[in-house]
Amino acid sequence: MSGWSQIKGRAVALDARNVDTDQLIPARFMSQPRDQGYGGFLLHDVRSDDAGHVLNRYAPQVLITRENFGSGSSREAAVYALVDFGIKAVFAPSFGDIFSSNAVNNGLLPARVTEAEIDALIDRLGDDDAAAFVDLGTGEAEIAGTKLQFSVDPVWQQKLINGWDDIDMTAQYAAQITEFRGKRLAAHPWAMPTTD
Amino acid sequence: MSAPLTTVHDVPRIGLHDVPRTMLDKLWDAHEVLRRDDGTSLLWVDRHLVHEGSHHGFAKLQARGMQVAEPLLTFGVVDHYAPTRAGEMARDVRHMIDTLARNAAATGIRLFDLRDPGQGIVHVIGPEQGLTLPGLLINCGDSHTSTHGAFGALAFGVGATEVAHILATQTVWQKRPKTMRIVFDGTLSPGVTAKDMALHWISRLGTGGAQGFAVEYAGPAVEALSMEGRMTLCNLSIEGGARLGMVAPDEVTFAYVKGRPFAPRDHAAACADWRALGSDAEAVFDREVTFDAAQIAPTVTWGTSPEEALPITGVVPEAAQSTLEYMGLDAGMPLETVKVDQVFIGSCTNGRIEDLRMAAAVLRGRKARVPGLVSPGSAIVKKQAEDEGLAQVFVDAGLEWADAGCSMCVGMNGDLVETGKRCASSTNRNFKGRQGRGARTHLMSPAMVAAAAVEGRLADVRPLLEGRL
Structure with a gap:
């Protein structure tokens, strides 16, 4: 995964609360291999019922939406759908916990801003797109002419900027993991599944 | 590119716990391999459960040419796509099930496939087989992994990238969540169940009500639940935003676990460890909410x-x-x-x-x-x-x-x-x-x-x- 520090692109608003991962990608698409691209599955049912849906008219990099975005199932495919569609950052007051981890593991920024800021942005954007600038390093953004600060876990911020990969990162601790394993199983032999 | 080496904190494990601890603290401390300066912990995973939907995780592992680190701690289950009625299987369903079988065979993972007498839903068969035990850290690429917390386990759902990481290293990076205790006082009325308790608290606190928290369920109405009821309650934690839900293990838990196929043969020794898992009486939670079970309706x-x-x-x-x-x-x-x-x-x-x-x-x-x-x-x-x-x-x-x-x-x-x-x-x-x-x-x-x-x-x-x- 490659890192990034700025987005210069377009933003649209998705005026909905609790956009869960079942909506972001309906389960029936999840048997597809990733290399075919998941962008077409993003919010599939909502978009196919509404030709004028904002995501049928624009190809934004930034999505503005309401609280509890990405709640529900742990399916990382919801993040693949957003990323493959071209989205690099989602601004919302809150996110599903597992979704946030999945997002950061795929280079997608879950940026937290206040409800009042979201209200104002959604008002301003309406059904159209607008210019968006996001600076991951400073935690500042300018969307539709409005400047705002967003918050993101500092660990995630570094991970997104540097494109760190957890498996590579963990490799340096291999010896400690082996030592821990030995001690744990010696102290708590019941932790090993019984096999006859 | 990988992260620079950071200072790793030695984690005290024995004898230094003067401060009263919650069950989350105890479980976390027992699995913390190390903690980075930024507060992220590397946790040891005792059980990793995979299903057909884990194909992205296996694909990531294969793309890197890596092996499954601990096949004996990894178990495969056919459940999400399992046909429940006779008839021809759809092509993509067959493909998903075959892919899991192929991945399991290639990596030496015990698979509960469709013909296995122990087949079923991962969060039902984990406990049923004795794979789920108090004191374990259990991961699965499914948000309802919180179910296993009913045994006093640290159990949470993960995404495909984390599945790949656990397959490769048997560890997972996590930040310690805040703690929240949901207490149910009193007694449930006849016809009212754990499902109603769960829907009740979620309707009161909202789907984001426990976001960022690990929930411990406690109180007389929780203690009175069977293991099945506790599993239902913990299962729905994620619907209130909590990645983890848990109940302190007790005699009900120990009796359920005893004699199950993968459970420890030395039950008494294990119970001695497990009895110490519950939150200390003086432990402080970041948030505490109390409901009266008698007031809950269907x-x-x-x-x-x-x-x-x-x-x-x-x-x-x-x-x-x-x-x-x-x-x-x-x-x-x-x-x-x-x-x-x-x-x-x-x-x-x-x-x-x-x-x-x-x-x-x-x-x-x-x-x-x-x-x-x-x-x-x-x-x-x-x-x-x-x-x-x-x-x-x-x-x-x-x-x-x-x-x-x-x-x-x-x-x-x-x-x-x-x-x-x-x-x-x-x-x-x-x-x-x-x-x-x-x-x-x-x-x-x-x-x-x-x-x-x-x-x-x-x-x-x-x-x-x-x-x-």
Whole structure:
């Protein structure tokens, strides 16, 4: 995964609360291999019922939406759908916990801003797109002419900027993991599944 | 590119705990390999459960040419796509199941496949097989992994990138969540179940109410629950935003675990360790919420989020027009007048033997007015329900008795609710499109689903259970 520090692109608003991962990608698409691209599955049912849906008219990099975005199932495919569609950052007051981890593991920024800021942005954007600038390093953004600060876990911020990969990162601790394993199983032999 | 080396904190494990600790603290400390300066912990994973949906994780591992680090701690289960009825398997369903079988065989993982007598839903068979134990850290690429917390385990769902990381290293990076205790005082009324407790707290605190927290359920009404009930309660933690839910292990837990196939042979020694897991009496939680169990009524959802739930005696509230339209409801309608087209009993939330017993208690000697599907949580639950005569009760009532799997909770195997149809369901998510495109889902306990089947509408189960409990 490659890192990034700025987005210069377009933003649209998705005026909905609790956009869960079942909506972001309906389960029936999840048997597809990733290399075919998941962008077409993003919010599939909502978009196919509404030709004028904002995501049928624009190809934004930034999505503005309401609280509890990405709640529900742990399916990382919801993040693949957003990323493959071209989205690099989602601004919302809150996110599903597992979704946030999945997002950061795929280079997608879950940026937290206040409800009042979201209200104002959604008002301003309406059904159209607008210019968006996001600076991951400073935690500042300018969307539709409005400047705002967003918050993101500092660990995630570094991970997104540097494109760190957890498996590579963990490799340096291999010896400690082996030592821990030995001690744990010696102290708590019941932790090993019984096999006859 | 990988991160620069950071200072790693030595984690004290023994003898230094003067500060009272919560169960989360104890479980966390026992699994913390190291903690980076930035506060992120590398945790040891005792059990990793994979299913057909884990194919992205295996693909990531293979792309890097890596092996599964601990095949003996990794278990595979066919559940999300498992067919529950006879007939030809759809091509993509077959492909998903075959892919898991291939990955399991290539990596030396024990697989509970469709022919296995222990087959079933991952969160049903983990406990049933004794893979789930108090004191373990359990991960699975499924958000309802919180179910296993019912045993006093640290159990949480992970995404595909994390699945790949666990396969490769048997560890997971996590930040310690805040702690929240949800206390249920008092006693549940007859006909009110763990499902109602869960829908009740989620409706009060909201679907984001426990975001960022690990929830510990406590209090007399929780202690009075069977393991099945505790699993239902912990299962739904994620619907309130919590990645983890847990209950302190006690004699009920130990009795459930004892003698199960993968459980420790030296039960007494293990119990000695497990007795120390509960939160210390003086432990402080970041947030504490108390409910009176006696005030909880049979609860149903009316909307498209699990927080949109009310006592069955309530009326459809004013709500977003898009929600009411999707659900085909008008504000002000009494919930008991809402007609259903079909019912479903099953899932990792409510597909266990006790759930089927409760539903059968309602249905015995009665006929369902609407069609419905009953899918037990595992092949073992299925066999037990048949031996106890429960299956016959469902069949006599006119419901279809099927095989075990995730089935109509998520519809991946083709068990779907048709567009515009209304289903009373013992599952966990009433999201738009969850049970099928345009499907209208009402979540409730298995007993309440049985009541809806008997009445053909959302109905209060309490009168139907009189003299039957």
